[in-house]
Amino acid sequence: MKTLLNVETRNAVLLKMAALLDSERAAIIKINKADLDAYDGNDISMYDRLKVDDSKVDDMIASVTHLASQEDPVGVERFAFKHDNGMQVYNKTASFGTVLIIYESRPDVTVEAAGIAFKSGNKILLKGGKESLKSNLKIVDLWHQALKENGVSTDWVEYLQFDRTETQAFLEKPTQKVDLIVPRGGERLIAFVKEHATCPVIISGRGNNFVYVHKEADLQIAMDVIINAKTTKISACNALDKVLIDNKLPNKExxxxxxISKLKEFKVEILGDETLSKYDEVALIPSKNIWSEEFLDYKIVIGEIDSTQDAIAMINTYSGGHSSSIITKNDMEAKTFMANIDNAAVYHNASTRFTDGYQLGLGGELAISTDKLHQRGPIGLQHLVTNKWYIHGNGQIR
Structure with a gap:
């Protein structure tokens, strides 16, 4: 394990990284254009995540600048206790050591996720997808420059230029100590990492998020939430895929x-259950299995449901454990829904698109975990730590 860098040094590296991202903005965008031109897939969400423009560079700069302003997450006292024998006992946060981030297509992860892990006192190993290689290598060069200009070894941020076979071999028998792995990507990537990893993995799971329109919903809020959650960013894991409508909703028709009309304006493909497929623009779902799918596309499934309890059961059966929202004026119904939905984030009269570290007050995120250990939902700076016991005595024996 590397000797922990003091927080002043970590902050200085982050601020230097922000300055370099700004001064090298044009070069980053130009190099990213080469990755975009080489991308031969037809996955629009992948293309969206791969693209770096001025706005994304601004977000990267904001991320590392904000990280530099945050309190040190390492060494925070969580518990203190004086033993009967006089020993003073403390529990404090501690860095993991080395964090491996495996991700697809998103060059901004090379800045934001690496920045959070670095501020938390960890050495960073990055393994990005081949589609973003040029962009990632350019950004890692900037990390190395920021480290060197602050007298810090470039070993703190290392890029693993591995193919799939080499990655599998490294996961199964790492050639250096790895304390934690964070996969960022689709279900196949996550399954691959879980199958082969020999150390703890934080699962940044799939979305497949639901909105339930209760019979006492404000219909304008319901419309605004559904359109926002479905159409503003289809590549996001917090985007909407499924809508359940209470069959006793007044003015339901x-x-x-x-x-349907509004979704069609955004060219969303609409599928529905037996009750919804009577509308010309709605295709009948091919099977119940589609309720489990995350689309990452302009595609949505709408169905009718009998009650809040049925909606809860349906969501807990099919959702990805990420985010769900209830639209209702009835606070008791909302409370019941939110208490019983087994998701990382539950909403009342708001869009699922807010399940995001920055939006939820964390100043950025490493991932959005759908696991329950050790942290659920957005994993921010304060969560990317483990803990350690400190016991001070003067000769006590047991």
């Missing part, structure tokens, strides 16, 4: 027709 009018609401459904308006919703």
């Amino acid at each position: 009018s609401f459904v027709k308006n919703l």
Whole structure:
């Protein structure tokens, strides 16, 4: 394990990284254009995540600048206790050591996730996808420059230029100590890492998020939330895939027709259960299995449901454990829904698109975990730590 860098040094590296990202902005975007031109896939969400423009560079700069302003997450006292024998006992946060981040297509992860792990006192290993290689290598060069200019070894941020076979071999028998792995990507990547890893893995799981329109919903709020959650960023894991509508909703027919019309404006493909497929623009779902799918596309499934309890059961059966929202004016119904939905984030009258470290007050995130250990939902700076016991005595024996 590397000797922990003091927080002043970590902050100085982060601020230098922010300055370099700004001064090298044009070069980053130009190099990213080469990755975009070489991308031969037709996955629009992958392309969206791969692309770096001025706005994404601004976000990268904001991320590392904000990290530099945050309190040190390492060495925070969580518990103190004086033993009967006079020993003073403390529990404090501690860095993991070395964090491996495996991800697909997103060059911004090379800045934001690496920045969070670095501020938390960890050595960083990065393994990005081949589609973003040029962009990632450019950004890692900037990390190395920021480290060197602050008298810090470039070993703190290392890029693993491995193919799939080499990655599997490294996961099964790492050639250096790895304390934690964070996969960022689709279900196949996550399954691959879980199958082969020999150390703890934080699962940044799939979305497949639901909105339930309760019979006492404000229909304008329901419309705004569904359109926002579905159409603003289809590549996001917090995007909406499924809508459940209470079959006792007043003016249901009018609401459904308006919703279909609005979704069609955004060229969203609409599928529905038996009750919804009577509308010309709605195709019948091929099977119940589709309720489990995350689309990452302009595609949505809408169905009718009998009650809040049925909605809860349906969501807990099919969702990815990420985010769900209830639209209702009835606070008791909302409370029941939120208490019983087994998701990392539950909403009342708001879009699922807010399941995001920055939006939820964390100043950025390493991942959004759908696991329950050790942290659920967005994993921010304060969560990327383990803990350690410190016991001070003067000769006590047991």
